[in-house]
Amino acid sequence: MDGQGDAICQLEESMSNLEVMPGDGRSAGKKQYAADLGSITEARERIAAYIHTTPVVTSSSLDALAECNLFFKCELLQKGGAFKFRGACNAVLSLSDDDARKGVLTHSSGNHAAAVALAARMRGVPAYIVVPNNAPTCKLNNVKRYGGRITMCEPTLESRERTAALVEEETGAALIHPFNDPRIISGQGTVALEFLEQVLQLDVIIVPISGGGLISGIALAAKALKPNIKIIAAEPSGADDAAQSKAAGHIIPMMRPNTIADGLRASLGDLTWPVVRDLVSEVVTVDDDDIIAAAKLCFEVLKLAVEPSGAIGLAAVLSKNCKHLVSAGTNVGIVLSGGNVDLEALWAAWKK
Amino acid sequence: MDGQGDAICQLEESMSNLEVMPGDGRSAGKKQYAADLGSITEARERIAAYIHTTPVVTSSSLDALAECNLFFKCELLQKGGAFKFRGACNAVLSLSDDDARKGVLTHSSGNHAAAVALAARMRGVPAYIVVPNNAPTCKLNNVKRYGGRITMCEPTLESRERTAALVEEETGAALIHPFNDPRIISGQGTVALEFLEQVLQLDVIIVPISGGGLISGIALAAKALKPNIKIIAAEPSGADDAAQSKAAGHIIPMMRPNTIADGLRASLGDLTWPVVRDLVSEVVTVDDDDIIAAAKLCFEVLKLAVEPSGAIGLAAVLSKNCKHLVSAGTNVGIVLSGGNVDLEALWAAWKK
Incomplete structure (x- = not known):
């Protein structure tokens, strides 16, 4: 267990008006988050005609490598190339x-x-x-x-x-702030509404974490719909403010991020931190080498042109740091969050 | 019209047991092709549990560029990275x-x-x-x-x-021959069964052509289900045996193919040629530069790691050679046929 028992009970009682206890179990008072299932459902209706419903892909080769069942939510195929x-x-x-x-x-x-x-x-x-x-x-x-x-x-x-x-x-x-905004968190949460409809059996969702807008929205939606689902954050070890913040119990901003994952260099905001604190089971950190290796697998096996930041969920599930969280038969959702990557080196080679 | 009136009438009369006239309209006798809607439907049942149903993606940016509505059938996401x-x-x-x-x-x-x-x-x-x-x-x-x-x-x-x-x-x-085999043609034809279910309004399907297994299967299935649909072949100008064969009215093999599209260097076989002759409206040829430009668009806009051969359908619809075949409002299906491409140059750049 991850100490979120109180939160889960509360979620079951009040799914449409999400109010949960802080994750430490000491009920210091109720806290309303910046978004809830209601605002996320409204967001979905508002944006439905404008966004792509992104596909979910699977790969038995990568399942064998990860020793569990992987489902990749292709947000890199979203309009603009990212969630x-x-x-x-x-x-x-x-x-x-x-x-x-x-x-x-x-x-x-x-x-x-x-x-x-x-x-x-x-x-x-x-x-x-x-x-x-x-x-x-x-x-x-x-x-x-x-x-x-x-x-x-x-x-x-x-x-x-x-x-x-x-x-x-x-x-x-x-x-319009990139993550510390209720409208943004609600919009990003629509990823989870789609994902849970597309793959009914998800046990875990692994989500890249930076400012926390995506994972907050996903955690609020997914935990409301499926209280037992685990939400895991994947973070570069060179920009591990979320891991540090979870360990400390308060926001620790990242002063000098150092990672190839240029989309994951921001620090948590005051609207995203409470959700990460309460509803995210764990932050798994991975090195840049593992991020690059995962991105290569996305290109070569999945045929998806992911950016390094977008591949970090796969890096996490393949890392030793995740072994205690998944086992054979676990159904793991991975959000491939973006695909805006500089490919000039490839084009130069193709011109030869 | 493309001179296939007889073929289309015949198809409407006898959809499950496909027998059509040669495309030149002179009824020199009936010809049974190597596959038909029945064998393709059987193939689909046989392989259903083993293959991926591949997604179809769209892009308003590419629609604007092509000045029509494009639907990309992602066969590069098939198991093994190709149809x-x-x-x-x-x-x-x-x-x-x-x-x-x-x-x-x-x-x-x-x-x-x-x-x-x-x-x-x-x-x-x-x-x-x-x-x-x-x-x-x-x-x-x-x-x-x-x-x-x-x-x-x-x-x-x-x-x-x-x-x-x-x-x-x-x-x-x-x-097991790569294309000149009824079982292969029937298997590849299952692409069309899926595609026509996923996009009801398709007017045209553009298919890469090499030995002709894919386009034969697609043409036989699609014309049987939707007689007015147009099947267009896309071929590298450096390996244009299908274009030459269509012009000559008999198979002209390609002796020295010269194209970056390494999957499109084969010549038609005696089982695929009759289908190409009768059911393919036109062969559109494109230069390697246009193939590379289209592959770049697939990576950068669609976020799909296509191989050059796989991008030729997009190259065709963007080329001037296709302008007489599509217009604003035309719903064009494009088969992105494969994604097995050497990306070493990219990995070398990422290591820097």
Whole structure:
């Protein structure tokens, strides 16, 4: 057991209005999370016509390697190439017409920026994207492809926030945070609604963790629908703030993340941390070498062009750190979260 | 119209026992093809428990580029990484126990070899694979992964056939030709049964052509179920034997294929040619540069790790040679046929 007995009982009593005890079992008072099954179900209805229902794939070769049954939820096949579009779409569609007209704004170098740009284009409103000048080219290209209006800034949080504040002041655009926002958490939670319908027998879901928007949404939805399901976070050992925070019992931000998984360098927020604290069984950390090896398996066996961050769930289930959590016959869901990866080396080789 | 009126009428009259006129309209006599809707439906029942039902994905970005509606049938997500497993599985499962016991045999450097090895392993019988000594490493590795017993030979058809004959004599194994075999054509035809169920509104299916096993099976199934559907072949201009054969009205083999699409270098066989002659509307040829550009789009936009041969359908629909065949609103199915591609350049870059 993982000390979440109280939470599970509470969930069973009140599935549509999720209120659970803190995970330590000491009932210091009820806590309402930033999202619940109701808000996630509403998000699904709101975004249904705009998103892809992503397929689930399986591989007997990878099952043999992991010594359990794996089900891969292909969020890299989501519009914009990552699950991020679910939350961005929910946030943009939640705005009133008056607010939406002024546009939306975010500061991000990654998949969230492209997702916001795409969602804004669909609604016909401008998207202002503040991008650090060291952002990966392929992700910057995605923002441009979807018509995002880019403002460059220095690659520091301070510069990003200051630049975003300036753009906000000039335009009146609505800021959409990449994870610490109830609309985002609810949108990302729709992954779990689909996944549990597609694979009835899931025992465990392994989810990449960075700011915690995806895993919070998935945990809130999945635990409400299937209280015994285990939610496991997969995190790079070079950016292990969630593992440290779980161990300490409070948020410990990551000051100098060092990992190839460029999508997993953020730290938890005050809206995602309580969910991670209470509903995530464990944080499994994996080294970059294992992330790369897992990404190679995704390309070579699954034929899916995943980005390193997106392959971390497979890395986790294959690592020794996961052996106590799964056994033969365990049905493990893995969220392949994104596929925006720079492939220039491959194209250069193909030109030869 | 493409001169197939007679064939279509005949198909409507007799859908389950397919007999059609030659496509030139002169009724020189009826011709029974190597497969029909009945044999394809039987194949589907035979292989259903062993294959993946592959997903269909869409992309509004690629729709905009192609100026029509595209539906991608992801056969690269089939077991073994290509549609080839459907036919191989059907052939291996069609053998009597006595015949199967002696094993199966093929000579191939590509996806068919891996598919035969995998199907044989599933049935618990040996697979003898004759492989030319210049075969791509990643495809050879797939054969090994599935337990195929490899005999190397010189990279000439003569050496392949002589070596295979020796192995056949020694072992009594049953030869399974990669395309010129009714069991193979029927197995590959199951792609169309699935595809037409998944996308009811298909007007056109674009299929890569090499030896013609895949397109023959698809054409026989699809035309039987939906007589007005158009089947278009996509072929590298450096291996354009099907285009030349269609123009000449008889098989013209390809002596020196020169294309990056290593899966599309074979020439039509006497069982596949009549189907291509009669039921394929047109052969669209594309240059290697366009094949590479299409494969890049598959990786970058669809997030699918396709091999160049597998991307040729997208290359075709984007080329000027296809403009007279599709228009805005046309629903075009594209078979992404395989994903066994050498990615060493990418792995080398990731290690930096």
